[in-house]
Amino acid sequence: MEHQLYIHNTLSRKKELFVPIKEPMVGMYVCGPTVYGDAHLGHARPAITFDILFRWLKYSGYKVRYVRNITDVGHLEHDADDGEDKIEKKARLEQLEPMEVVQHFTLRYHDAMKALNVLPPSIEPRASGHIPEQIEYARKILESGFAYESGGSVYFDVEKYNKHHRYGILSGRNIDDIVENTRSLDGQSEKRRSVDFALWKKASAEHIMRWHSEWSDGFPGWHLECSAMGQKYLGEKFDIHGGGMDLIFPHHECEIAQSVAAVGHQAVKYWIHNNMITINGQKMGKSLGNFITLEEFFTGSHKLLDSAYSPMTIRFFILQAHYRSTVDFSNEALIASQKGLSRLTEAYDRLQKITPSVTTSVETKDWATMCREAMNDDLNTPIVISHLFDAAKAINTVYDTKATISQADLDSLKKLFDTYIDILGLQTEQSSSKYLDSYKKAVDLLLSLRLEAKQSKNWALSDRIRDELASYGFVVKDTKEGFEWSL
RNA sequence: GGUUCCUUGACCGAGAGGCUAGGUAGCGGUCUGCAAAACCGUCAACAGCAGUUCGAAUCUGCUAGGAACCUCCA
Numbered sequence: 118m119e120h121q122l123y124i125h126n127t128l129s130r131k132k133e134l135f136v137p138i139k140e141p142m143v144g145m146y147v148c149g150p151t152v153y154g155d156a157h158l159g160h161a162r163p164a165i166t167f168d169i170l171f172r173w174l175k176y177s178g179y180k181v182r183y184v185r186n187i188t189d190v191g192h193l194e195h196d197a198d199d200g201e202d203k204i205e206k207k208a209r210l211e212q213l214e215p216m217e218v219v220q221h222f223t224l225r226y227h228d229a230m231k232a233l234n235v236l237p238p239s240i241e242p243r244a245s246g247h248i249p250e251q252i253e254y255a256r257k258i259l260e261s262g263f264a265y266e267s268g269g270s271v272y273f274d275v276e277k278y279n280k281h282h283r284y285g286i287l288s289g290r291n292i293d294d295i296v297e298n299t300r301s302l303d304g305q306s307e308k309r310r311s312v313d314f315a316l317w318k319k320a321s322a323e324h325i326m327r328w329h330s331e332w333s334d335g336f337p338g339w340h341l342e343c344s345a346m347g348q349k350y351l352g353e354k355f356d357i358h359g360g361g362m363d364l365i366f367p368h369h370e371c372e373i374a375q376s377v378a379a380v381g382h383q384a385v386k387y388w389i390h391n392n393m394i395t396i397n398g399q400k401m402g403k404s405l406g407n408f409i410t411l412e413e414f415f416t417g418s419h420k421l422l423d424s425a426y427s428p429m430t431i432r433f434f435i436l437q438a439h440y441r442s443t444v445d446f447s448n449e450a451l452i453a454s455q456k457g458l459s460r461l462t463e464a465y466d467r468l469q470k471i472t473p474s475v476t477t478s479v480e481t482k483d484w485a486t487m488c489r490e491a492m493n494d495d496l497n498t499p500i501v502i503s504h505l506f507d508a509a510k511a512i513n514t515v516y517d518t519k520a521t522i523s524q525a526d527l528d529s530l531k532k533l534f535d536t537y538i539d540i541l542g543l544q545t546e547q548s549s550s551k552y553l554d555s556y557k558k559a560v561d562l563l564l565s566l567r568l569e570a571k572q573s574k575n576w577a578l579s580d581r582i583r584d585e586l587a588s589y590g591f592v593v594k595d596t597k598e599g600f601e602w603s604l
Numbered sequence: 605g606g607u608u609c610c611u612u613g614a615c616c617g618a619g620a621g622g623c624u625a626g627g628u629a630g631c632g633g634u635c636u637g638c639a640a641a642a643c644c645g646u647c648a649a650c651a652g653c654a655g656u657u658c659g660a661a662u663c664u665g666c667u668a669g670g671a672a673c674c675u676c677c678a
C-alpha cells in the first residue's frame with residue numbers, strides 16, 4: 118500500500134509519514150467528553166477533526182477501528198486530592214442518580230454529534246463499564262514498582278518513573294523543575310509528591326460511585342481509563358491517539374507513563390492534537406464560563422449570538438481553519454462561513470443540472486489531485502475548500518451558459534464534489550419525506566405561476582408572489598431557465 | 605516564574621525564501637421589467653526594528669502585543 122499521508126505528531130513536533138503498524142488496519146483512539154454538561158463549540162472541534170481523519174483514512178483504503186470513550190467516572194475537579202467527581206457533583210446538585218446524569222448528557226452529546234454529521238465511532242466505551250480492566254492495569258503498574266499504595270488509594274510514582282524513563286516527553290516538560298516547584302506538600306496528603314497521580318482512589322463514606330478492589334472500595338483515576346480501554350480494544354500498541362491540545366499535559370503524559378510502566382513500552386505511535394476554539398481571543402472552556410453550547414448555536418439562544426447557525430455552518434466554520442490553529446469565534450466569521458457554504462452547496466446542486474457539451478471551454482484544473490495533496494498534507498481542509506470554491510466558479514460559469522464542459526470533465530467534477538462533500542461531511546439537504554415532497558411541489562407550482570405572470574408582463578402579480586414568499590423566508594432567484602428557490 | 609506558540613488586507617483564514625490562496629464585505633461592469641443570484645474586473649496584507657540573502661511575509665536576533673499549558677478543561 119502506498120503511503121501518502123503526512124500527519125503532525127505531537128511527540129516529534131513534526132509532520133511524519135503515516136505508516137500503520139499493521140496494514141491495512143488502523144487503530145485510532147480519541148478522548149471523548151466527560152458527560153456532566155452539554156457539549157459546547159469546543160467539543161465539536163476534536164469530534165470534527167477526527168471525524169475527518171476517520172473518513173480520510175477509510176477513503177485512503179485503510180480499515181479503521183475508531184474508539185472514542187465516554188468519561189463517566191473518576192474525572193475530578195481541582196486536583197486528585199480534594200476534588201469532587203464531576204459526575205457525582207452534578208448528580209448531587211440535580212438530585213439524580215449519577216448514571217442518570219451520564220445517560221442524559223451522553224444522549225445529548227450523541228444528538229449534537231449527529232447534527233454535525235460526525236460519524237459514530239466503531240466503539241464507544243465507558244469508563245464505568247471497564248472497572249475490572251482499570252483495576253488490572255493499576256495492578257500491573259503496582260507490580261512493576263512504579264506505583265504505591267497509600268491509605269487504600271494507589272498512586273503513580275512519577276519521580277521514580279522519571280529515573281528510569283522520561284516523564285514529560287510529550288509535553289516537553291522537565292519534571293525535575295516541576296518536582297522542585299511543587300515539593301511543598303501539606304503533611305496530610307497520601308501522595309509522596311504532588312506530581313504523583315491517582316490510579317485508584319479510595320471513596321469517602323458519602324461517595325456514591327464506588328467499586329470494590331483489593332485496595333479499597335473506590336474508583337479509578339481519570340488517566341487510567343484511556344490506557345486500559347485503548348489497549349483493550351486496539352492492542353498493546355496502536356497507531357493514533359487524539360484529543361484536544363489541552364489534554365497533552367497532564368492527561369496524555371500520564372497515559373504514556375502508565376503504559377510504559379504497565380507493559381514496558383509506549384502504546385501510541387502518532388499523537389494528534391487539535392487546537393482550541395477561542396472567544397475574544399481567549400480559550401472557550403467550562404471553567405472559564407465563556408462557552409456557548411452547540412444547542413445554543415443551533416437555536417441562536419445565547420446573548421453573544423446574532424442569530425441561529427445551522428450545524429453544517431458550524432462544521433464548515435471549523436473546517437475553514439486548519440485543525441492545529443486556534444479558531445476565533447465571532448458572528449461575522451460565522452455569517453461568512455454560512456454564505457460560503459451555501460455558495461458551495463448551490464454550485465453542487467447546479468452541477469447536477471448541467472448538460473454537457475462536446476468540448477470544454479471553461480478552465481479546469483486537476484482539482485482532485487490538488488485536494489488529495491492538501492488532505493495528505495496534515496489534513497489541510499481550508500485548502501481543500503479553497504479548491505472546491507475554485508471548481509464552483511467553473512460550475513457557475515457553465516451553468517450560466519458562458520462556457521461549456523464535456524461529459525468527461527463534467528463527470529470528474531461530479532466525482533470531485535461527491536468525494537469531498539462526503540469527506541468533509543457536508544451534508545446536502547436530501548431529507549425527502551412525503552410532506553417535504555408535496556411542499557416542494559407546491560412552492561414550485563407557485564413559482565411556475567409567477568413565471569407565467571412574468572411572461573405576460575404582469576409585474577404586480579409576479580412581484581407579489583416573490584415578495585410574499587420572501588416574507589415567509591423563501592429566497593427566490595430568477596435564472597435563464599426559470600427559477601430557483603431556497604429557504 | 606517555567607515550557608510552547610501566535611501576530612497576514614475591513615473581517616475570517618491558508619501558505620511559506622522569488623510564483624493570484626480562498627471565503628465574506630467593498631467598489632466598477634455584464635445580465636435582468638425591477639431585485640436577487642451568477643459571471644467578469646478591481647482594491648487591499650504579511651506587528652515593529654535590525655540582520656542573513658541576488659531576493660524575506662517566509663530564516664536569525666531584538667522590541668511590542670496576545671494565547672495555551674504548568675490545577676479541571678476538547
